Amino acid sequence: MIEIKITGEDYEQDIRPLVKSFFPEDSIRIAGKETSREGKKGKDIEEEPEETPDKFLSLELLPEQFSITFQTGEQTCTETEDFSELLPGTYRNEGTPDRRMYRNYLHRRLYGMLSGATGVVLPWGTLTGIRPTKQALERLEQKESREQIAEYFKTEYLCSEEKTELCIQVAEKEQKLLYGIEDKDSYSVYIGIPFCPSICLYCSFSSYSLKQYEAYVEPYLDALFKEIEYAGTCFPEKKLISIYIGGGTPTTLSADQLRRLLRKVKETFDFTYLREWTVEAGRPDSITRDKLVVLKEEGVTRISINPQSMQQKTLDLIGRKHTTEQIKEAFLLARECGHDNINMDLIIGLTGETAEDVRGTLTEIDRLKPDSLTVHTLAVKRAARLNAEMERYKELRSREAVEMMSACQNYTKKNGYEPYYLYRQKNMAENLENIGYAKPGKEGLYNVLIMEEHHTILALGSGGSTKFNFAGTNRLERVENVKSVKDYIERIDEMIERKRDFIRSYGEFL
Numbered sequence: 001m002i003e004i005k006i007t008g009e010d011y012e013q014d015i016r017p018l019v020k021s022f023f024p025e026d027s028i029r030i031a032g033k034e035t036s037r038e039g040k041k042g043k044d045i046e047e048e049p050e051e052t053p054d055k056f057l058s059l060e061l062l063p064e065q066f067s068i069t070f071q072t073g074e075q076t077c078t079e080t081e082d083f084s085e086l087l088p089g090t091y092r093n094e095g096t097p098d099r100r101m102y103r104n105y106l107h108r109r110l111y112g113m114l115s116g117a118t119g120v121v122l123p124w125g126t127l128t129g130i131r132p133t134k135q136a137l138e139r140l141e142q143k144e145s146r147e148q149i150a151e152y153f154k155t156e157y158l159c160s161e162e163k164t165e166l167c168i169q170v171a172e173k174e175q176k177l178l179y180g181i182e183d184k185d186s187y188s189v190y191i192g193i194p195f196c197p198s199i200c201l202y203c204s205f206s207s208y209s210l211k212q213y214e215a216y217v218e219p220y221l222d223a224l225f226k227e228i229e230y231a232g233t234c235f236p237e238k239k240l241i242s243i244y245i246g247g248g249t250p251t252t253l254s255a256d257q258l259r260r261l262l263r264k265v266k267e268t269f270d271f272t273y274l275r276e277w278t279v280e281a282g283r284p285d286s287i288t289r290d291k292l293v294v295l296k297e298e299g300v301t302r303i304s305i306n307p308q309s310m311q312q313k314t315l316d317l318i319g320r321k322h323t324t325e326q327i328k329e330a331f332l333l334a335r336e337c338g339h340d341n342i343n344m345d346l347i348i349g350l351t352g353e354t355a356e357d358v359r360g361t362l363t364e365i366d367r368l369k370p371d372s373l374t375v376h377t378l379a380v381k382r383a384a385r386l387n388a389e390m391e392r393y394k395e396l397r398s399r400e401a402v403e404m405m406s407a408c409q410n411y412t413k414k415n416g417y418e419p420y421y422l423y424r425q426k427n428m429a430e431n432l433e434n435i436g437y438a439k440p441g442k443e444g445l446y447n448v449l450i451m452e453e454h455h456t457i458l459a460l461g462s463g464g465s466t467k468f469n470f471a472g473t474n475r476l477e478r479v480e481n482v483k484s485v486k487d488y489i490e491r492i493d494e495m496i497e498r499k500r501d502f503i504r505s506y507g508e509f510l
């Protein structure tokens with residue numbers, strides 16, 4: 001356990017993720033604060049109140065003095081600097097460039113100390129945010145050259161050449177994909193179907209086992225149709241660019257339910273400018289020929305069939321109650337039904353897996369040749385069963401994520417896939433990232449729109465988090481639906497009213 005003591009300015013939220021990147025297996029305690037399992041806004045934090053710290057990090061962030069001390073066992077390192085002359089007067093103000101500058105400086109000093117003490121070099125340097133490409137894209141839009149952006153990532157964030165190049169490559173791709181889509185006059189729609197055939201070990205979504213919740217499906221669809229009808233009236237002046245139906249697993253719906261849902265969407269929204277309609281057909285054990293035909297006939301342009309791994313032992317361990325054969329059959333059936341844009345999701349760092357297992361998975365994927373491949377790095381979230389049962393799976397913890405990621409990078413490069421979107425999450429194995437690779441022209445546009453927070457995305461269904469984008473600014477406001485299916489059904493009018501209220505107040509700025 002690490003104890004962090006901060007005197008002066010409150011940079012706890014900025015410091016914590018960087019410290020965690022160096023010590024992923026340690027919990028963190030902030031000295032002088034009540035330890036609890038709930039973090040700010042109920043987010044994940046990892047305190048274990050009973051533990052005794054064996055590492056101490058102390059930061060003095062005073063206007064006239066800056067000092068960091070790190071102590072572990074016999075080893076103690078300290079750095080002190082008087083930089084009152086250098087410190088701009090506005091560094092205390094939230095959201096100002098000066099505050100960002102100070103934070104980045106603090107990160108670099110902390111990074112230098114922790115890297116020196118541990119010998120660990122982080123490929124992303126001090127970049128701990130979710131969307132590292134956002135900055136690269138902003139700089140491309142300001143007409144900065146590749147070299148200037150690379151220099152900025154290196155000096156400001158100590159980011160490795162490899163990750164910097166990846167970021168720029170993705171940002172260039174995003175720039176092309178977003179060309180002509182103005183935030184002011186466009187929007188997208190997300191629709192969630194929160195049912196799954198079984199619940200995976202690592203799942204942190206609000207997903208419900210179909211077996212137990214079957215009776216809720218029809219009432220859920222009734223409520224959802226009501227919300228879809230309302231959503232169709234929200235932006236008569238804007239162009240609908242993409243629709244994404246995810247979950248859960250939308251293909252847990254029967255073929256008839258799926259057809260009714262897709263038709264409801266078609267009769268509600270104007271498809272004139274629609275560029276993409278994705279449906280996640282995630283779990284092969286939910287896919288049938290009838291459903292694939294419905295998706296094709298109703299005009300869905302992109303589907304996703306997600307193996308996560310092609311190792312049977314892994315599928316069994318993570319609670320996906322299907323075989324690798326079923327994955328292959330579902331994929332070939334989808335091709336037979338005319339689906340010409342199929343994504344497959346993989347997860348690296350899955351419990352019990354080695355780099356050799358991932359290479360084996362890639363060999364199987366190569367036989368299917370999906371149009372895009374999304375490679376996720378396992379991130380254990382607080383809500384996941386894997387987190388609660390961590391002790392039980394400790395021995396099986398995967399430790400070769402870097403090698404796995406590099407196998408995926410080599411495979412995609414050799415086979416004509418290009419990286420087109422990228423994001424990071426907290427607690428990712430080896431501090432890596434999630435990357436979407438696609439054959440040219442087969443990218444998932446919605447993924448880019450949501451990652452770059454490019455325009456408003458109306459999110460419908462339980463757990464939906466609508467992101468209202470204030471056109472021409474970086475401001476984004478969320479309006480959330482309740483997570484529980486039961487509450488969603490009972491309180492659908494309130495969910496609609498929440499969005500209506502927001503649009504009534506801020507519609508002119510969107």
Ligand code: SF4
Pocket residue numbers: 195196198199200202203204205207247248249282283
């Ligand atoms: S398929 Fe996805 S949403 Fe469903 S239980 Fe597994 S991880 Fe969760």
